Amino acid sequence: MKLHELAHGRTGDKGDTSNISIIAYEPADWTQLEREITVEKVAAHFGASFSKDITRYTLPQLHAMNFVFKGALTGGVTRSLVLDAHGKCLASVLLEMEI
Template sequence: MRLRELAHSRTGDKGDTSNISVIAFDLADFALIAREVTAARVSEHFRGFVTGDVLRYELPQLGALNFVMRGALRGGVTRSLALDAHGKCLGSAILDLEIEDAAAGYECMK
């Protein structure tokens, strides 16, 4: 399943750094999201686009993960020739990440 079935996202940017929050629709899905959406997977998902480190911060009481991606905006909003210099589409792009289907995971445990 795609991450977008369990979560939504918000984005922000400063200079050449993009900030993406992934927020579970249902707090019960946060453990699955936290297990599946690691900094390494996000870095791989944006390979070739993000040139710096990807850091992950957890906010379990909010059911959210926050990713800080350095080198994501081609030099920054005012210096980039990219069409989406603010990185707002990165929030939609992260939701295309394939994760384990929660129902399938439960079936394996039975």
């Protein structure tokens, strides 16, 4: 199943750092999401060239987690030539991950 069947996401950015929050639709799904959505699996999903520095923060009281990708926006919003400089589509990319 795809991650988007159990959760929704939101992105943010600061400089060249992007973050993606994953929030369970149902509290009952939190344990599965916490177990299956690891830094290693997220890194493999995005590919080695995306970000080598990924940190996961869990917020069990909110049934959510936040992934911080340092260096993912290749220079930051005002310096990057990539199409999605803010990284707003990255949550959609992560939500397509198989779990």
